[in-house]
Amino acid sequence: MNPFVNTEFWLSLAFFVVLGFMFIPPVQRAIKKFFDAGRQKIEKQIQESKAVYQEAMQERKAALKKLNQKADDKETKSKIKQIHQEFLQKEKNSIEVKKQDFYVRKSILLLQGKENVKKQLLDKVEEKVLNQRRTKTSDAQDVGHFIKMLDKNKEKLKSILS
Numbered sequence: 001m002n003p004f005v006n007t008e009f010w011l012s013l014a015f016f017v018v019l020g021f022m023f024i025p026p027v028q029r030a031i032k033k034f035f036d037a038g039r040q041k042i043e044k045q046i047q048e049s050k051a052v053y054q055e056a057m058q059e060r061k062a063a064l065k066k067l068n069q070k071a072d073d074k075e076t077k078s079k080i081k082q083i084h085q086e087f088l089q090k091e092k093n094s095i096e097v098k099k100q101d102f103y104v105r106k107s108i109l110l111l112q113g114k115e116n117v118k119k120q121l122l123d124k125v126e127e128k129v130l131n132q133r134r135t136k137t138s139d140a141q142d143v144g145h146f147i148k149m150l151d152k153n154k155e156k157l158k159s160i161l162s
Contacts, residue, residue, distance in 0.1 A: 114160070117160045118157075118160075121153065121156070125146070128149065
């Protein structure tokens with residue numbers, strides 16, 4: 001049999017020739033140069049993609065920060081507005097309570113004043129009645145005299161009590 005006819009022979013020979021070329025220094029350098037150029041190209045693409053990625057991340061962070069700041073500004077403005085509204089409502093309520101308290105105190109003072117005037121007038125009338133000379137009269141006459149004095153001062157009492 002002829003070994004040159006067999007395809008396995010030629011395949012083996014080609015394999016050994018390629019292996020032989022790989023160990024020859026000029027071929028090694030050429031192969032190394034070929035693979036280094038590809039490696040450098042790939043590394044350059046990786047560096048460019050990292051730079052683009054970093055730039056995109058910086059833009060994203062800036063955009064998020066700006067967005068958060070706008071949201072915070074809106075939220076802060078709404079909180080300030082809400083607090084202002086609550087303050088105005090509380091101030092209004094406080095004024096209403098103070099007005100009601102004033103009117104209640106005014107009414108109490110008026111009633112107390114009227115009661116004091118009544119008491120003073122009645123004390124004066126009683127004093128006049130008791131200071132007048134009395135003859136030997138009965139208690140019924142004293143009561144009658146007291147009533148006359150009240151009738152005499154009726155208009156004064158009405159104007160003071162009104």
